[in-house]
Amino acid sequence: MIGIKQEKCDYCGTCVGVCPVDCIELSDSFIQIVHKICIDCDLCIKICPIEVLYKVEKN
């Protein structure tokens, strides 16, 4: 699962541009991942310019 450091996000949309399943919702001051659709490929974590996203291990 992908975690988000909400207060750090700049809403730039780069993660949305690489997400293969379009499961990141972003407006000008809000970001959310639709976990049901997410395939945990981690591309969003790798591309974010300022390391807002991180891996959360599922139990």
Next chain:
Amino acid sequence: MTQEKYDVVVVGGGPGGSMAAKFAAENGVRVLVLEKDREIGIPVRCGEAVGGAGLREFMEPKGAIISSPIDSFRLISPSGIAVHSSAEGAGYVLNRKVFDQELAILASNAGAKIQTRSYVTGLLFDGDYVCGVKYRFQNQEDREVRAKVVVAADGVEARVGRFAGFKTVTKMKDMETCYQVHLANIDVEDGVCDFLLSNKKAPGGYIWVFPKGNRQANVGIGISGKFSAEKSPKKYLDEYIAERFPNASEINSTLGGVPCDKTLSEISGNGIVLVGDTAHQVNPMTGGGIVNAMKAGRISGKIIATAIKEGNVSKKRLSEYDREWEKTVGKINERFYKIKEFTMKLTDVQLDKTAELLVEMPPEKRTLFNVFKTAVRYQPALIWEVTKIFFG
């Protein structure tokens, strides 16, 4: 639910969206531009550099849209060898906020209506035709607006095209992930834009220093998504600034992604076209996307208006835009893409040796072809690839 009706709905109030709106409205159709942010032009996610020739196709480079004119570019190799090329009026560092607002004003003067705080969340369909959008207005009210053609000009996020089935997603290696700071109190040469190539300092991309006058500059970095997992662009840039501009003050910082790819194979569909970053129309070598988005807006805006007046907005009719784009900019971008792939294969030593040879060459001989001919000397295995770039 409120339902409105227009001929054209443009999603996104950036350079691509505003120019599509202007050229459609000028050609006699009713246009609405929906922008999610509360103000056009903000936030600025840009190095703000544009080529002079491209800009002059659309407007006089004067007044508040310009921060500083550029008359020379300097390519700097990993060990610091600088290769100059200069020409008066070569380019400009814009004031991008004012610039984007000026473009929106041009669109509204042509008759388009601009509406901010309008976040598009989905498309409306009539059979296999796109016929409008759903959007959230001022973060509280859900609205729909019908249109004969939707222009997706929503930038790097590129969701609107995906709603219609376009494959707008950018491959990791082609997404340049960027971080930039506006620095003050630094020693920079006005009028000179620097591009620093180095696999160590900016893998798969470059560091830029674009002077804004008064001892200020946009200093930024873009690196390929292929390399960003190990270290973020912000970390690379922080290191560079600490070394090169230790006493600088940071006025602001910004970030974002640039799809440095070939144009998508299809940029129009039934009742929809894609314009700008969402269509991957950036120059894939430099990452410059402002003027290309404007050109795409101009081409598509005119074609959409004519198609609507003819009563045919099928993919077949609108694909005149695909062909026109391919003929004008698309094919040049394919070349730049190959050159980018080639440059990414050069080691730092090869880049240095290339630069050494280039500085000895008289500036007027430093054509793209000569630059690559020189580079190839140090990477003979790539001769074949370069041959393909220029002849294939």
